Amino acid sequence: xxxxxxxxxxSLSEARDDTFLMVxxxxxxxxxxxxxxxxxxFLNAGVAEQNxxxxxxxxxxxxxxxxxxxxxxxxxxxxxxxIRNDICYHGLPVVVVSVGAGLGYGTLGYSHHAVEDIxxxxxxxxxxxxxxxxxxxxxxCLDDIAVHRMPSYLRLGKGGEPTLHADPLLSRVTxxxxxxxxxxxxxxxHGAIGHQVAQALDSVREKLRIEISHYSVxxxxxxxxxGTGILHANRILTVEEHTRRGGFGSYVLEHLSDADQHIPxxxxxxxxxxxxxxxxxxYLLGLNGLDPSLLAQQIEAYFGLRDGRS
Amino acid sequence: MHxxxxxxxxxxxxxxxxxxMEKQTERLTSVEKSRLGNLAAAAQDLAAKARVDxxxxxxSAKAAHVGSSxxxxxxxxxxxxxxxFEPSTPTPGHSQTRLVFSKGxxxxxxxxxxxxxxxxxxxxxxxxxxxxxxxxxxxxxxxxGVEFSSGSLGHGLPYAVGLALMKKRSGQAGKTVVVxxxxxxxxGSNWEALLLAAHHELTSLxxxxxxxxxxxxxxxxxxxxxxxxxxxxxxxxWHAAALDGHSHEELCDFMSSQAxxxxxxxxxxxxxxxxxxxFMEDDTVWHYRPPNPEELARALAEQGSxx
Numbered sequence: 001x002x003x004x005x006x007x008x009x010x011s012l013s014e015a016r017d018d019t020f021l022m023v024x025x026x027x028x029x030x031x032x033x034x035x036x037x038x039x040x041x042f043l044n045a046g047v048a049e050q051n052x053x054x055x056x057x058x059x060x061x062x063x064x065x066x067x068x069x070x071x072x073x074x075x076x077x078x079x080x081x082x083i084r085n086d087i088c089y090h091g092l093p094v095v096v097v098s099v100g101a102g103l104g105y106g107t108l109g110y111s112h113h114a115v116e117d118i119x120x121x122x123x124x125x126x127x128x129x130x131x132x133x134x135x136x137x138x139x140x141c142l143d144d145i146a147v148h149r150m151p152s153y154l155r156l157g158k159g160g161e162p163t164l165h166a167d168p169l170l171s172r173v174t175x176x177x178x179x180x181x182x183x184x185x186x187x188x189x190h191g192a193i194g195h196q197v198a199q200a201l202d203s204v205r206e207k208l209r210i211e212i213s214h215y216s217v218x219x220x221x222x223x224x225x226x227g228t229g230i231l232h233a234n235r236i237l238t239v240e241e242h243t244r245r246g247g248f249g250s251y252v253l254e255h256l257s258d259a260d261q262h263i264p265x266x267x268x269x270x271x272x273x274x275x276x277x278x279x280x281x282x283y284l285l286g287l288n289g290l291d292p293s294l295l296a297q298q299i300e301a302y303f304g305l306r307d308g309r310s
Numbered sequence: 311m312h313x314x315x316x317x318x319x320x321x322x323x324x325x326x327x328x329x330x331m332e333k334q335t336e337r338l339t340s341v342e343k344s345r346l347g348n349l350a351a352a353a354q355d356l357a358a359k360a361r362v363d364x365x366x367x368x369x370s371a372k373a374a375h376v377g378s379s380x381x382x383x384x385x386x387x388x389x390x391x392x393x394x395f396e397p398s399t400p401t402p403g404h405s406q407t408r409l410v411f412s413k414g415x416x417x418x419x420x421x422x423x424x425x426x427x428x429x430x431x432x433x434x435x436x437x438x439x440x441x442x443x444x445x446x447x448x449x450x451x452x453x454x455g456v457e458f459s460s461g462s463l464g465h466g467l468p469y470a471v472g473l474a475l476m477k478k479r480s481g482q483a484g485k486t487v488v489v490x491x492x493x494x495x496x497x498g499s500n501w502e503a504l505l506l507a508a509h510h511e512l513t514s515l516x517x518x519x520x521x522x523x524x525x526x527x528x529x530x531x532x533x534x535x536x537x538x539x540x541x542x543x544x545x546x547x548w549h550a551a552a553l554d555g556h557s558h559e560e561l562c563d564f565m566s567s568q569a570x571x572x573x574x575x576x577x578x579x580x581x582x583x584x585x586x587x588x589f590m591e592d593d594t595v596w597h598y599r600p601p602n603p604e605e606l607a608r609a610l611a612e613q614g615s616x617x
Contacts, residue, residue: 040479046509051468051502058472061458062480082499086465090451090458 001157001192002030002099004135008142009067010034013041016146020059024052024070027099031069049074053082053096060092065149069097072105072112076121076153083151088126093149096121097156101131101191102241102270103288104158106280114155115270118190119246121153122220129220131155131191131248134164136171137218144173144219157192158281164194164216173219175228182211184234185303190217190248193241196285199292204299212303220251231256236265237302241290244269266302268295346562349391353558357387360422361586362615363435367418369606371439373447377584377596378491379419381522381555385489385579386411386423388561389518393487407484408473410458412466413491413520414448420456421445429455464497466490467517471503474512474574488517493525496534501546507574508547515574516565520555522583528594543576555579587612 010033013019021034025047035042041064045052049070056066068075075096076083087094098114105112122129128150130141138156145152164178165171175188178198189197194216201214215230225231236256240248249267256263270288277287285291289298338346360383368376393407411420418438425432430444430453437443445453448461460466467488474486494500507515521539523530530536540550549571553560564577583597584590587609590601601609 043475045506046502048502048505050464050499051471051506054465054468054499054503055472055475055506058469058474059476060472061469062473062476064476081462082465082468085459085462086469 001132001135001138001161002027002159004138005097005142005154005156006030006034008139010037012142012146013038017041018064020064020066022052022056022059022066022068024049024068024074026070026074049078050082053079053094054086056094057082057086057090057092060087060094061090065093065095065146067095067097069099071099072108072114073098073117076114076117080120083121083127084124088124088151091126092151095145095152095154097154099156100158101155102193103275103281103284104192106282106284107278109278110275113275115241115243115275116245117153117155118220118240118242118248119250122251123246124151127151127153129153129155130173130218131220132157132218133189133192133194133216134161136163136165136168137173137216139168140171140173141218155191161192162195164198173221175215175217175225175230177228178214178216180205180211180213182213183229183232185210185212186230186233186235187212187214187237187239187299188217188230188248188252189214189239190220191241193239193285193290196290196292196295197239200295200299203292203296204303207296208300208304210303212299217248220248223255225252225255225259231259231261231263233263235303236263237268237299238265239268239290239295240270241285242269243272245272266298268298346559346566349562349566350388350558353384353388353391353562356391356423356426357384357558358613359426360387360419362610362613363422363425363432364418365587365601365606365609365613367422367435367438369601369603370436371447372600373418373439374598374600375415375418375447376600377524377590377593378413378416378520378522380585380587380590381581381583382413382416382489382491382520383419383423384556384558384585385518385520385561385581386419388558388565389487389489390423390427391558392562392565393485407487408457408470409487409489410460410466410470410473411449411456411489412460412463413489413494414450414460414462416491416520417445417447417449420449421453424453424455427455429453463491463494464499467500467503467507470515471507471512474507474515475510477514478510478512484514485516486512486514488515490517490519491525492519492521492523492530492536492539493533495519495536495539496525504543504546504548511572512574513571517574517576518555519576519578520581521578522555522581524583524592524594524597526594526597539578543578547573549573549575551575551577553577553579555581556585 238249
């Protein structure tokens with residue numbers, strides 16, 4: 001996903017001369033291609049994130065679309081007040097890019113797990129959160145960011161995520177139906193966890209013989225669920241690789257509340273604990289009930305009860 | 311006049327500076343001296359008017375930070391007399407000097423100076439901090455002339471580093487000026503920014519530190535010591551100058567300098583918190599207290615103003 005990000009950014013930067021990339025001394029082996037191609041539009045700010053985000057605001061104020069690239073919580077929580085005051089308050093086009101969404105940096109431990117970032121970022125007025133599920137959605141997010149030029153948070157998987165979308169042309173940042181045809185039973189996922197959800201749904205459908213639709217929701221924007229049919233579902237289940245407090249599920253619930261749609265909904269996310277166990281992403285997803293088989297059990301339990309009505 | 315600027319304690323730094331930045335008045339022509347004298351006189355006049363307004367604004371609003379506003383006002387008045395600023399919010403890409411006011415809590419001083427420079431009506435000052443008013447207690451973008459919202463300390467310099475970097479890369483003229491407090495130098499973000507600015511030789515940057523030696527609990531040196539401050543800046547790769555922060559002549563002289571600089575520059579401006587009001591000077595209580603009507607009358611009388 002990060003390699004796709006750089007490729008998409010290079011394409012964007014060839015088409016327009018107002019892009020700028022900052023890195024917080026991270027991205028070795030990833031960002032050099034951009035730096036060599038556009039040396040005047042690149043800056044390694046060193047291991048100093050507060051200053052990096054403040055400087056990004058200054059660069060953006062001169063008319064540039066600034067991408068600030070780092071990993072985990074370093075470009076987000078470490079520099080939160082700079083994002084709030086310097087970037088969002090001033091409405092400046094800075095894109096905070098964090099690699100290692102959720103448990104991506106599994107064995108590196110809790111310091112490197114970005115599991116509260118969606119909640120924190122989306123609580124700031126003016127900030128739009130993007131979590132692409134695969135490389136195709138990365139491109140869609142970049143296209144959207146380039147048009148809107150607003151404060152944005154782009155949450156990228158660490159890499160190696162399988163492609164979910166069959167057809168790149170169908171990719172967009174508004175909810176995309178990946179599978180299923182049910183208008184009653186709806187599963188929504190945000191980010192690369194969509195791959196585990198897709199696997200889980202394959203086994204649930206086979207076992208229960210019920211129809212369930214799966215949508216990927218890459219962008220958490222205002223009224224982002226409008227016009228998709230989601231607001232007319234009978235049951236909704238949301239999945240995110242993030243704490244449930246204030247994350248994607250909360251976004252959906254707030255949306256349903258605003259739309260006066262009181263649809264039974266279940267929010268599935270990470271445990272609300274500090275992960276102390278050691279393990280890679282797949283192992284930790286399992287501990288959190290988010291590997292494909294445990295996700296299948298949760299989906300089954302939720303929609304299976306309603307089998308007769310679906 | 312006070313001590314000569316202690317620019318070059320470090321001889322190695324001194325030798326790299328071309329040309330040197332010693333007080334330029336000694337090598338000015340009579341025309342230039344006359345121009346400098348006019349600037350200093352304009353700054354003095356602007357500061358005097360702004361002091362009266364600040365006292366009235368803060369007393370009327372029952373607001374805080376009168377001491378901070380009075381200590382920085384001569385720096386601001388000089389900057390707005392010397393540098394060519396646009397009277398309204400700058401547009402992206404313009405080449406003029408940009409000023410980032412990082413000690414946002416002294417907004418009353420900035421607003422008074424801006425109003426007298428014609429950025430917005432003087433009547434706005436009378437409603438300072440009133441419900442629904444244009445001007446609140448911290449510097450806020452959207453007010454004509456205000457580049458950047460501040461209030462949380464340690465934000466102005468990093469932002470200015472971004473401006474200066476793009477100024478350098480695009481070859482634009484003009485300076486990037488930051489006015490900050492001394493207590494603000496407790497913030498680590500400033501020292502991160504100092505590293506980056508020196509590394510990239512952002513020579514358009516000029517910081518004016520309002521060195522009044524007071525922060526919330528009193529003396530900066532007993533709270534979290536900054537001295538030797540000039541040597542800290544020099545060790546970070548900056549030129550450090552010492553100025554009298556209430557001398558319009560020294561400030562205007564320094565700000566007018568067109569010397570080619572090899573490094574970014576900081577002017578550590580010796581100031582007095584509450585400057586110009588005898589009973590406020592160097593007293594921490596005026597970080598918090600507004601003058602009551604009787605105190606306002608005494609303070610205004612000291613300015614030669616009774617209105």
